Amino acid sequence: MSTTSQQRGTSESSRGGPTRPTANGAGPGRLLRKRWTAFGSSTLLVAGLLAAVGFAAPAHAAANTVVSLTFDDGNADQLTAEATMKSLGLSGTFFITTGWIGQPTYLTTANLQQIAADGNEIGGHTVTHPDLVSLTAAESTRQICDGRVALMNMGFKVTSFAYPFASEDPATEALVKQCGFNSARGLGDTSSPDPSTATLPAADTIPPANPYITAAPDEVDSTWTLQNLEDQVTHAQSAGGGWVQLTFHHIAVGTDPTLTITPTLFSQFATWLAQQKTAGTVAVQTVDQVIGGTQQPAVQGPAVPPPPPLGTNLIQNPSLETLVNTIPQCWAAGGYGTNTPAFSVVTPGHTGTNAEQLTVTGAVSGDAKLLPALDLGGCSPTGIPGHTYQLKAWYKSTAATQFELYYRIGNGYWTYWTASPLVAAAANWTQTTWTTPPLPAGASGISWGLNIQTNGTITTDDYEMYDNGA
Structure with a gap:
């Protein structure tokens, strides 16, 4: 988490309207770039080794560039993108804020069941979408663990996590691992259409250096064009390949004015991506398929103090x-x-x-x-x-x-x-x-x-x- 995302507010969540909007989640905050917190301060990252988690590197397609289509927050308009992907034989990862399931403008449990049945992955995105770094350790643990438990109780395999607002630090990474996730996605650590990111890597490595802060470009917003989306893939290819995680929020017209692209633009890009997949120049995989590893047991967070x-x-x-x-x-x-x-x-x-x-x-x-x-x-x-x-x-x-x-x-x-x-x-x-x-x-x-x-x-x-x- 803009007229867009405050939520700490979705978009990571949208707020708007002349009447007071619902807060939908953990606290509004205009937060669009990696390493931004609600107050604009930086968080620190640490490098890690995949071996430290005990995962074996998974098998991948022959293509040396892998694209993951990821969707944050559980906005109901993402069903449009899911239908497009299904028609093209593509699958993605949907990071769900569990406290919003079934609320107005958000996906329902039945929606999630269908999304998973179509071959997509359901991942964790906390319970109320807060800036985890700003919370106490106990509350951060509740947010991360209990969100995963809620999804597992619905019958989903839950191995992947995305940090709300891409806000994290070494302590938060440790909590994500403690709660049983195999990976966690950041934002803004690879190049994007923003010229200031031109010197960043074109893609993450496979396997990532640290699975608990995997690298991704800035989230897709209303300024992105079809050429921008295609360039994320072709730039990685020309740089020798790697893992490109694209992050979407709204697939709609007339909603959150920042973190939104039209269904037409998404369909054009997905069609192009499917063609690249058929040609063997890229692989399209869920986050879980890229990271590998088994599902860890559910871990309940601590009780809320009286x-x-x-x-x-x-x-x-x-x-x-x-x-x-x-x-x-x-x-x-x-x-x-x-x-x-x-x-x-x-x-x-x-x-x-x-x-x-x-x-x-x-x-x-x-x-x-x-x-x-x-x-x-x-x-x-x-x-x-x-x-x-x-x-x-x-x-x-x-x-x-x-x-x-x-x-x-x-x-x-x-x-x-x-x-x-x-x-x-x-x-x-x-x-x-x-x-x-x-x-x-x-x-x-x-x-x-x-x-x-x-x-x-x-x-x-x-x-x-x-x-x-x-």
């Missing part, structure tokens, strides 16, 4: 003092609509060292905000239906602000709840307080933040949230 006693501040890392790779742990960048937010940690805070500064430019619609990660409960506060909650936060800003709230339902689907009245801009640190209406039935978690809806800057710190009871 809510603290009444009177306890429910916000984790409320003063933003704990950072992970320059990101406040347990927090995420959020927003929707057409605008360009920039998040940064600034010093000093209202209290302590850190505060979070958000600057919005190019505002046309929607908003942006910092909020607790939209997760399974390791960072986001637990909510009890019927209870009201008192919210407090300190801010200074050049624009009006308000509390904007989301809640979690089902197995990890976040949806918009409500917003407080606007409060005026403040040149100096000011505390704002608001009490929510009763939490709706079926909700199990809450996340909220102070937003801005116009061009401007807001700095926030010292968040508090208390359960008032029923």
Whole structure:
């Protein structure tokens, strides 16, 4: 995870519309390039050896260039691409965010069963699509392991994983292996149409140097042409071959304006690719076919901790003092609509060292905000239906602000709840307080933040949230 992806939000998820959109996942975040986090910081990569995992190199087709067609998030419009691939004798890997299965605009369990029956692979993409690096180790483990367990319980062989927002570090790689995956895909480590990537390798090696951060070009978006897609394959061929993983999100018209290509463009490319496969110049394989190895046993993540006693501040890392790779742990960048937010940690805070500064430019619609990660409960506060909650936060800003709230339902689907009245801009640190209406039935978690809806800057710190009871 743009008018596109915030989700930490899908696209890795889409948000949009004049009314508040569903949060669909773990926390909006415009994140399009490898090594970007919600706050724009870099993560570190480590090299590894396939031998360390104990896998034997799988057999491959005679062609020295292998293409994998991969699809992230489980968007329902990917069925169009799947039908095209089936008609051409191609198969791909679908990385599924399990908390979104069956929700509006996402694939259903029946869809996934048919996709697998057609010869495609079903892979893991966490439960709520968070930036894993920004979470606690326990919550990251839940996200990775429990997403895999959910898919295995549906009867799928699950060996491949894709990092949401391509955000990972050595600790996250270790968790992916611990949860039983055989590989994990990054983004942006091979060349793409972006001229700044021209010096990167044309493809990953087979086998990859480190199966828990396999290299891939930037995700395919609306700026890509048929020539761009074909060039990804022919460039690898001219460089001596290797593994080309292409990442798609939406196959549609009139949806997420960034991470979308039309069904016509996908069909043109898939037809060309099928011709190359028939000619023997490329092989088209799923990620599992490239990596090889057996399916490891299911590993359940740790239980979500119980809510603290009444009177306890429910916000984790409320003063933003704990950072992970320059990101406040347990927090995420959020927003929707057409605008360009920039998040940064600034010093000093209202209290302590850190505060979070958000600057919005190019505002046309929607908003942006910092909020607790939209997760399974390791960072986001637990909510009890019927209870009201008192919210407090300190801010200074050049624009009006308000509390904007989301809640979690089902197995990890976040949806918009409500917003407080606007409060005026403040040149100096000011505390704002608001009490929510009763939490709706079926909700199990809450996340909220102070937003801005116009061009401007807001700095926030010292968040508090208390359960008032029923």
